[in-house]
Amino acid sequence: MAAQPRILLIDSYDSFTFNLAALCKRAIPGCEVHIIKNDTLPPSVLFPLLKYFDAAIVGPGPGSPDNPADIGVVRDLWHVEEDLLIPIFGVCLGLQSLAVEFGARIKRLNVVKHGQVSEVIHSGTDIFEGVGPIHAVRYHSLHVEFYENKHLVPLAWADDGEENGRVLMSLKHAHKPFWSVQYHPESVCTSGGGEEVLRNFWRLASSWSAARQRTTLPWIPILQSSVGPSWPLTDSRGAERPDFERVASHVATRILPLSGVDVPRICEMLGVLDEEEGFVMLDSAASPGRFSIIGCLTRTSSRITYSVGESFIRIREGENITFVELGSSDVWTWLSAFMRRRRASGGMPDVPFWGGLVGYLSYELGAHTLTPIPPRSDSRPRHPDVNLVFVERSVVVDTLRKTAYVQSILPGDGKWLQEIVSRLETLTSPPSNVMPSNPCVSRLPQPQAVITLPNRAEYISKIKAAKEWLFSGDSYELCVTAPTRIRAPRSPSAVARGISPSWELYKTLRARNPAPHSAYLRLHPSTLLSSSPERFLSYSRPPESLCQLRPIKGTVRKAPGITRAVAEEMLAGSRKEVAENLMIVDLIRHDLHSVVGEDVHVRQFCKVEEYETVWQLVSVIEGKPTPQTKGKIHADLGFDVLRASLPPGSMTGAPKKRSVEILRDLEGEERGIYSGVLGYADVGGGGDWAVIIRSCFKHDERPGSSASSNGESKTGVESDDPHEEPVDSDGASEARPSEAIFDEWTLGAGGAITALSDPVAEWEEMVTKVESVLRTFNNPVL
Template identity: 55%
Template sequence: MAIGNPRLLLVDSYDSFTFNLASLCKQCIPNCTIYIVKNDRFSMPEIAPLLSSFSAVIVGPGPGSPENDHDVGVIKDLWNIPEKSTLPIFGVCLGLQSLGVAYGAQLKRLDVVKHGQISQIHHTGVELFHGVGRVEAVRYHSLHVALANGGDVEELAWADDGAENGRVVMAIRHASRPYWAVQYHPESVCTRGGGLEVIQNFWRLAQAWSIKTRRQIQPWNTNLENMLGKPWQSYPLASPVRPTLSQSRPSVATQVCELPTVTAATVSELFGVRNEASPFVLLDSAAQPGRFSIIASLMPTSLQITHFAGDDFLTLTWSIHSRQERMGPGRDVWTWIASFMAGKRVHDGHPDIPFWGGLVGVLSYELGVRSLDVAFNKETHVRRHPDLNLVFVERSVVIDSATGRVFVQSIIPNDDPWISDTVSMLTEASPTEVLPILRPELSPLSPVVALPDKSRYIARIHEAKERIFAGDSYELCLTARTSISVPKSKSLPASLSTSWDRYQGLRSKNPAPYSAYIRLHPTTLLSSSPERFLSTSRPPNPIFQLRPIKGTVRKAPGITRAVAEEALIGSIKEVAENLMIVDLIRHDLHAVVGEDVQVKQFCGVEEYETVWQLVSVIEGTFKPGTSGASDSDTQLGWEMLRTSLPPGSMTGAPKKRSIEILQTLEDQDRSIYSGVFGYWCLGGGSDWSVTIRSCFKFEDRSNAASEDCNSFENWHIGAGGAITALSDPEAEWEEMITKLKSVVGAFGA
């Protein structure tokens, strides 16, 4: 007799694939409810009484070693609970290793690490593998177990790594207790044959054992709910904070023009981009597959919102006014912004464009770090650039490069005169043919470029690889900062923007689909990013899409698509890097939307203006009726952004442990670099790009001693690469230098 409505307890070891495993269990075990707890949340005396209310326990994967109590927490005790409290347990990766070590297995390092690599799994065809045929499974491990001869744990499956590692245990069972485990990752998107089928077999074995032993599952009660929290399906949105500003519901007034020769640069010039003292934002689709460019027409009254991670307040600035807004107990910047936007929702903008008005700006890498409860590195943390720097856009122009249409729009009531004047201005400025942009001559003096120290960077790569070999991470995205000091041109007025001309040079040398010129004091960002991070379609039923890039081949004579595909798809290292981030992103999406997550494209080679890139596309859909989907659906994109920062393609996996390691390997905060920039539309959609191939500067206009009040402009560029067990340090250094070239070249260096 089957167990109806089973309850599972999933023990999470701070992994970045946990929700993928939860989703797989939901597919395999009908009507199951899953509660997820961190491995250090409860001690064994605290968790033991709870186990009688669960049908089974799933011990998930995670970084570290089963011999390190900090890494496994309560897991080490689960395998030795009193016989009267025994219940079925299934372990994955670290779960298998901890089970093996608990019963006498020897823990060893692999000679050749297997992270994001696919192996054929040989098996006995019984128990977990009953009725299972060929298994090709993804492995994420640098440690493995050698079982004790004649011990309580028996082998069910293995991989033959030949000369690399020999025979490696891939699945085990306990001889007398209902414990099973696999070393590979059944939840990975590229596991075939050993995922769904094996979890189904575990559940069949678990039910049979429970029926045979007449195990009685205790009823659920509210005390358990209070201790464990809500079950997994999705995380409902946080309770909204009462908006502190206007609750009016604006309408969007729009006029559409056919102006195929009007460019984003033309509109920006007309909107005063050259006035360095004023804020300005341009999100620029400078190359395919980008399509829409958004230019804000900011006013002195436009609201700028800034926040430093760790503070309990935001700063609101408009006109000559500035005030601090405290968020209140139990609230954070994410809930404050969500509440602010909820009070300004609109529904009537033009359906053909993605942005009607709303927030545009920059979020730092450290803002995402803080959201993961990772403490700042006190030795490197400097409070200069706000970690959240957004401006509320009420007037804007959107250019559709695919159709040549220009949309002039405003959410300010009775703003038709501005719209008409802007349309007239753009019509008069529209040439009959596209003319080259004339830029003023910049300083003839050469910039001074300060690259990272090569020997230090390579030493850090070796340190990163050692942490990977030790099992602490699968992939570490190591970065370093380059600085450029540019002598100012004495022939230019102080108010005239040279940063705009720097941007035009960057755009010319490296046109990118997610380019941007964002000047929100004290930060100026010039971006030629090729990577969209997260886009969210408008409600209802929003679709979240992430497009991670791992793997790049620069265009050159003879580099055809076929050559690029062979170099990228044919590379074990490139595909493994991409796969790790795909699985990480699936986990982040499952955390918010529940089960409906699909990989629409895995490791596709896409052509860009100057490069071929290995791109995957992952989508999640928030289904009607899912907890949290209601009038708050316009906030879902913001919640998804909070959950998925920092970008996994810029951290590695598992994300939290990788960030903690990177803080010991990098000499400075990343700040703007590795964060995201983009918009959140008042209609509920959003689009954010990864801040790479970019540079930024700091300017405190209230301080005469600031960087840009002297005779130099000081710019900063971040660059790096994903370090894996297969990384060659010299090649990684050269890859970083190659990434720097396009940005540094915009300064004439």
């Protein structure tokens, strides 16, 4: 064995692989871990390289060992010639593959185990020597049907009682140096059977190699061209990244105490009512949110848009549009370089945003990074997948300290700063010329929003199809979603009178469904209204940068009798809710490990938190760059983590790549903005992004225009299901002012489907989520 052990980890496109790599680093001190996909190298290329490794790990993954496309080169690995034999540790799919190659059969469990914790009854020998009680996390719907076999020796079981009986949890080969476990030793909730078992594997592997005088060949750097560098990766891409000439900026700030915090009034003062102009506001409209960020855009503010599949980025500055070719780079690398050039200093340390990029990143952008697929052709206008504006002037409102921070990173901008401070000071009393929200501008009966829910029967059939994918072993959890369409009336004369229909809708949404990550983004051709409760990713400024992700899985709406104790029983006490949350926690750990290295920890697991209108089951995962990765230019950290972790695991499932592929076929259309992320990348090096849920968005053909044409329409709710009841009819009238036209809004919603999901209950949960936003459209503005 080498002084610095070298481990080959074979990844079958799983979403827990880097968790397993981190476990290796803890269990085998000083080891180097190289990770390859199971279809990267053919046996003829891979097998000679085994002489340069001390051991191999065959990781978990979706699918079945009976399917060559799922298992790749692994099935051949168990049959290498004697002179190439290497100790191997298999996990989940790795165990199943080992078993199948030596005579066992694979069957489906009667009751699948995804995110479930089971007691493991073990032999106390081999990899379990000296190991005490084990409570292990299981992610499998297939299992090994084991019979007496001269090649295989069982080592551990789980007793599922009437559900599945005894289920094999570990086995070894009788003569070759192969050991394996069915459960997931790398899961955050596995206790007793993780690091201890892998340490025993390394002891057994070392003894086997010593007894056979197996020597590992000295490492040759050129081998990295085949198996890649060891993990965690240092930043070797700096020379390849497009860069710009560095422009140093200083943040100028004016501080103003506020007698009352009224973020909407500040927005109206700063121009949000002009429907034809861009506007961005990230709004902490409810606890635990604190800072609201208002961008003060100019006509020449840089607007950056990009669509998946294109080879260029658009930059609009006023009437000028520049097309920047990406070349051999990608959009993530370009965005990192763009922000690296615009780094600034000198702002207030406690203010999270000094200036920078604000906007959204679509679901398809993340999905395309995982599995490149051309965009679907659709008759509906397509939103940009990247839609950001560079904010140089801003007002940040601290709702806790009741303070406004007026900021600029433009040189010599003192006059503007003083002007905004003076205007803010006039907001101590409502000005007489501001129209009230939702004004009654006509005594005629007004048309109502026309709402088209998803087809109930089709949605339920998709839930059933998703469960079949779960039973087959292709996914542990699938977040199935569907769009609701809303045709909301508006009037050109209302816009002429200084009323912004989309802004009025946002204020109604804010009042009825306040959320800590609300937002109003008007970045033509897209307008987004959000009342998101879920932070996706935040990362602090250097030098001690910390990444934090806060997945939410499990929600109970507040109501009489729903106390904290009741909510905790319904959420933290629910096997289904905790399993869903656990799967996403393990997935997020993997995503974060892939960028920052080993220093990733679960700071909070499945804690019930109180929000304005709901109780939610929230976990907190944190990570920071390790010594190996601290050499990365910090401006790249946020975009590197976004690239690795989008689309949000809470909106896809695990394993993520296979789940995204299944969902694309199952849902039948793109999600667009829905279930992407919105937020900012700060010029100081930090950032904060929220999951786009409880949100609606529309597409404008051009600034200030409607995406829909004039026309008659029914009032209330349209549904393809004849049994579907309206969400709200509210006394419709046939009267139609001739000037009325309609904006078409899209509202996505769905739910995480597990083996425990009831299809009808999932439909009802989806409709409940939709209704939280649909209430906004009850009182349309004309």
